[in-house]
């Protein structure tokens with residue numbers, strides 16, 4: 001997946017986020033804060049119908065990754081919001097989310113989506129109480145992609161299709177290597193983006209991930225495509241365990257993501 005938005009962010013945006021963060025902290029002062037949790041958002045453009053199977057598929061996928069992560073970390077994982085999936089309706093049509101009127105480049109779909117949800121008061125960057133995993137029932141354009149960073153991950157209609165066993169629609173003329181069917185790959189995708197939201201980067205500069213094998217297996221490189229056969233590096237596990245969004249004692253349920261019985265992790 002594309003690099004985190006954080007790495008691409010212009011300096012001016014960073015400053016704006018800090019200011020928003022301070023305002024948010026002032027507003028929430030005095031409130032009893034719940035444990036930090038992960039909120040899944042199923043975002044419906046105005047010209048899309050709500051799908052119960054999409055909602056269920058998004059929840060299944062995030063719960064699957066919750067269990068996978070617990071297994072990989074030998075216990076700890078993230079807490080899900082209750083209810084895990086929040087359905088949000090936008091007044092914008094699906095095509096608006098891929099428009100390049102205001103942003104260009106691979107992150108335009110991400111930025112449009114975050115702008116809309118921020119305007120609606122649904123998400124904010126780097127919220128100390130929430131990480132947001134947003135499923136938009138809209139297709140991104142060729143050259144755009146899902147992305148995660150600054151506490152918010154955004155993925156598009158193919159994620160919903162893939163998780164639901166529907167045919168994936170390539171964004172460009174031909175499918176790329178990640179636009180493949182199979183529920184597991186799309187769970188690996190949201191897992192990869194979630195870890196971006198808590199600060200993980202691609203380990204392409206890590207001395208311990210310079211081999212083709214590591215790059216194929218690492219969840220934060222290409223491993224999301226072969227999930228649940230994917231690995232976290234030891235240094236990544238250490239970073240994840242430092243996140244306030246990771247805690248012990250969360251009950252998870254390990255289920256197979258493929259139709260065939262497969263081990264959850266190897």
Ligand SMILES: [Zn+2]
Pocket residue numbers: 001002003004192196202220
């Ligand atoms: Zn990535």
